[in-house]
Amino acid sequence: MTRVFIARDAAALAVGADRVAGHLAQEAAVRGLDLTIVRTGSRGLHWLEPLVEVETSEGRIAYGPVTPADIVPLLDAGFLGAESPAAGHHPLFLGPTEEIPFLKNQTRLTFARCGIIDPLSLDDYRAHGGLAGLTRAAAMPAEAIVEAVTLSGLRGRGGAGFPTGIKWKTVLDCPDARKYIVCNADEGDSGTFADRMIMEGDPFVVIEGMAIAGLATGATKGFVYIRSEYPHAIDTMTRAVGIARRAGMLGTSVLGQGRSFDIEIRTGAGAYVCGEETALLNSLEGKRGVVRAKPPLPAHKGLFGRPTVINNVISLASVPVILDKGPEHYRDFGMGRSRGTIPIQIAGNARQTGLYEVAFGLTLGEIVDTVAGGTATGRPVKAVQVGGPLGAYFPRALFDTPFDYEAFAAAGGLIGHAGITVFDDTADMLKQARFAMEFCAVESCGKCTPCRIGSTRGVEVVDRIGRGIEPERNLALLSDLCNTMKFGSLCALGGFTPYPVMSAVTHFPDDFVAAPVVEAAE
């Protein structure tokens, strides 16, 4: 029997993976071939999706991007046979998957299993190192688990970069009987899809990370708040929680060790601001997703007023490997105060798009020019937005910035969720700046004035600059407005919208000079 692997990740489905799998199954049946199609998460080689991998004695051999029309020629070339020279000459032949440079050069800790296993097979999960971290944690005192996470140097992967261990310690030290673990899966940043990929491709690692957080802090209930734009992730996570519960990974006695922890999946309702942790907590409580003032910190008074660990999906998914391999193993990757690996998401106008997990420290230029291979259109790169809609636009002049929390902050930007969106030279940066303000206006929760009013005024000011109305005065006004938003807003939505706006103004001033208006003759 030959096993063939085709992703069921939404990015693969969006480019026809289901049709390819269906066509292959149908054609195999016609030819009487003994074939099993395993639907996996995605390897993250998204420009090659739909990727079809054939299991051979030499490992998995990849072909892509495959369309339904390619199935018959591939079968005729004998691509299911281990050593078929004809298949090796097929234009879609990519060789052993693990040898594709984009994948080979990665350090996959968090995404080690993504794209390899059947996401909903707990046996697959175990066979590939899953549950080792939780098994270890279940035999450790809570303080020791927190200590391990602190030692690893893991910082919140949702953007803020706050040390995860310190957050957990705060909740552990609270005497309350009821505490919560909340997984923030409301990642709404354009250009980022790591949360979606791990939830669809390796959901048990998220569940395992949450269960470890529960054991570490004394919390017995977890919520995963997933944005409604991710129906496939919601479906996979819901089914995975059911499987985990039946297998005793969740429930009144986690792994039979006597400590209780269970998880409920919740669906968001299309509000970007709910990715902000306090807005998310309000939303879970059934309220408008309005930001709360801090203090009190969620770690002291979070969900329903109880001590709450709220972590991003990738932060939680990185915990099992830390417990399994030890904090030093994780900490030894990275640079400066940015330890471990970061799943960089390459999006937009890039030749090689997808997910690239690597230790901190690559420069932006290496990522854009070498890893991503430049633009998809073949035109010069004009700007790269790093960190989602609230991230700065970087020009080529700043491509020597290393991927590190502090280095990006020093360069006037942020790593955010580690999504990088590439734009070619047709991009109009005034339009992008306007969009940032407009997006903030649409998504503002309305609680604080700088964000609610500032964003609307911001759109108007950018429009005036675009029309050439008193450009110098309006540019000064825009800068002043951005300062007010940056320092006067309650959360990152209003506070960080100035990053894309001001970076566009600073690095691409030519785009803010209006074309001369031809006055109609009197």
Place this chain on the structure above:
Amino acid sequence: MDRHHVSSDLATSVAEIVSDMKHLEGPLLPILHAVQHAFGHVPNEAVPMIATGLNLSRAEVHGVVTFYHDYRSLPAGRHVLKLCRAEACQAMGGDRLGDRAKNRLGIDFHQTTADGAVTLEPVFCLGLCSTAPAAMLDGAVHGRLDTEGLDTLLAEVGA
């Protein structure tokens, strides 16, 4: 489910949904999702019923319904086409697709065609930024959309 219920059906269904879910911690969003799933929108008449069931004021429930983009006060068209408007899709020509869809359908975003066939909605990121530009038609995802691909989708929904 049939979206054209008479109001007694509505009262029964909403009451059932509320009693099924009110034990949840923070039950309001799950209840609103269930009501929208059943009726295709959150009917105004459902708001006081939910408020009473959860011991909230009508204003509180109304506030929540109107805060979130997902909840509709009116039913959508028979098909819902969501086009991603966010940066990664912009970088790959998403704006052009948006303009084309609006022209072909003769409507703007947030509107439904006169024959009730298609509702066009903007969405800010489907997480398909690596296969941009992206769209979702009735829950099915589509990536690397070009003009031709968009026209095929529009043809599928009879536009």
